[in-house]
Amino acid sequence: DIQMTQSPSSLSASVGDRATLTCRASQNIDTFLNWYQHKPGESPKLLIYAASSLQSGVPSRFSGSGSGTDFTLTISSLQLEDFATYYCQESYSDSWTFGQGTKVEIK
């Protein structure tokens, strides 16, 4: 099975800061990598698919990059509504494994 490892597990940042989240796959997954945002009491929301494609309706301050085993989600300027937990997920295998999540908290 493919393992997905996210870092950091949590980060504290201020409104307006740039946030960089990373995700590493245990084997090559090409660009079959998605990012989701999840807030308590809500359903997860797709942000980025295929490593770098922005889902319709998602603000352009979100961007993704990477291929193979190493991936990055960048939030260029954090807004209040961005404080949430972010998950990467591989869709290369038949088992769509999630990373353990990165919680972005207000400093």
Added chain:
Amino acid sequence: DVQLLESGGGLVSPGGSLRLSCAASGFDFSYYGMAWVRQAPGKGLEWVSTITAGGDRTYYTDSVKGRFTISRDNSKSTLYLQMKSLRAEDTAVYYCAKIYRGVDSHYFDYWGQGSLATVSS
């Protein structure tokens, strides 16, 4: 608009059974694969099971193999998860999710609101 509405959650004793349903609307259900994803209290998201559009292929995470069965009724636009031999560690909010499968990308594009299943004596 796409809507996914889960139901069937509740409190069940260890070893018991529960069946979750997910009623879909706003898209042609029979064309899309579907999945269940769960989140245990204080934990992250965990993929549970996937079923293809026609229902001919199913996939499960190791911890539920032999205990959970995913199925669908395309005539009713409804997805199911039959859960048996439930354990305390199966306690979670269960989300159904619609799968988009393109040539170079596969992802969950829509999610339900979640249904809580609690396994406790």
